[in-house]
Amino acid sequence: MQNDYPCSGVPPRIALVGNPNVGKSSIFNQLTGLNQTVGNWPGKTVELAEGTLVFEGATIRIVDMPGTYSLSSYSEEELVTRDFLLSSAADVIINVVDATALERNLYLTLQLLEMGLPIILAVNFIDAAYHKGISFDFKSLQEGLGVTVIPVDASSGQGMTELMGAAMRQLRSRGGSRPPRPKYGKEMEYLIADVARELHAGNVPLPDGYPIEWISLKLIEGDPEVMRRVKLPPDLLARVSEKTSAVG
Ligand SMILES: Nc1nc2c(ncn2[C@@H]2O[C@H](COP(=O)(O)OP(=O)(O)OP(=O)(O)O)[C@@H](O)[C@H]2O)c(=O)[nH]1
Numbered sequence: 325m326q327n328d329y330p331c332s333g334v335p336p337r338i339a340l341v342g343n344p345n346v347g348k349s350s351i352f353n354q355l356t357g358l359n360q361t362v363g364n365w366p367g368k369t370v371e372l373a374e375g376t377l378v379f380e381g382a383t384i385r386i387v388d389m390p391g392t393y394s395l396s397s398y399s400e401e402e403l404v405t406r407d408f409l410l411s412s413a414a415d416v417i418i419n420v421v422d423a424t425a426l427e428r429n430l431y432l433t434l435q436l437l438e439m440g441l442p443i444i445l446a447v448n449f450i451d452a453a454y455h456k457g458i459s460f461d462f463k464s465l466q467e468g469l470g471v472t473v474i475p476v477d478a479s480s481g482q483g484m485t486e487l488m489g490a491a492m493r494q495l496r497s498r499g500g501s502r503p504p505r506p507k508y509g510k511e512m513e514y515l516i517a518d519v520a521r522e523l524h525a526g527n528v529p530l531p532d533g534y535p536i537e538w539i540s541l542k543l544i545e546g547d548p549e550v551m552r553r554v555k556l557p558p559d560l561l562a563r564v565s566e567k568t569s570a571v572g
């Protein structure tokens with residue numbers, strides 16, 4: 325099966341997302357070589373490098389995102405990345421993590437999963453990790469997160485074919501195999517569902533592509549950017565604040 329993608333005619337796009345210095349650009353260079361251009365995301369000052377590669381006969385676009393530790397809305401990089409990902413600009417996300425600092429890197433992974441995005445995990449710096457004597461149970465990691473995990477070494481290019489193979493499988497599933505959202509305690513899950521119900525019942529306009537449960541979670545957290553973009557009628561705002569403060 326080749327060239328069989330959701331938007332026929334437009335090459336699918338894969339975004340490389342991860343903490344600063346985890347090897348996103350190295351993977352980008354390994355995959356795209358010299359086929360690169362640099363552009364700005366509309367209305368923002370952050371530059372995004374885009375390149376193309378041909379894999380299994382299909383043309384694929386790859387975007388190298390700026391490094392970010394989180395997807396809250398406190399820096400331009402975070403906001404650009406978040407907007408880009410939530411606007412469905414990428415068909416698949418390769419979340420690049422540093423194998424020598426896996427636990428710290430997985431904080432961003434959880435945020436991507438919260439957003440309901442189709443991610444696969446590239447565990448980079450695998451050479452450095454093995455050198456340090458760190459070993460991994462990739463099967464448990466994969467099962468625990470519900471995402472495909474591929475060990476890679478961007479300095480040598482090891483694992484790139486496997487990584488692209490996994491990305492292509494995700495592309496071909498047409499969004500049908502999105503990983504599950506992480507679940508919180510019973511009380512929090514109840515609150516998320518409750519706020520989502522209120523948004524739905526109140527016919528509140530939501531930004532395109534933003535999952536309603538994610539919006540609910542962000543409203544509960546008081547995320548300033550989501551509060552700005554989702555215009556809650558005053559009575560609904562009061563009810564949401566009341567629910568939120570009852571738990572917090
Ligand atoms: N040993 C080893 N070095 C790597 C690997 N991947 C990247 N590097 C090195 O790590 C450094 C950072 O890599 P980059 O590709 O620039 O990382 P980045 O994620 O694009 O960084 P930012 O764009 O600043 O967020 C470079 O010196 C790379 O050569 C790897 O798998 N193994």
Ligand SMILES: [Mg+2]
Pocket residue numbers: 348349350388391
């Ligand atoms: Mg980079």
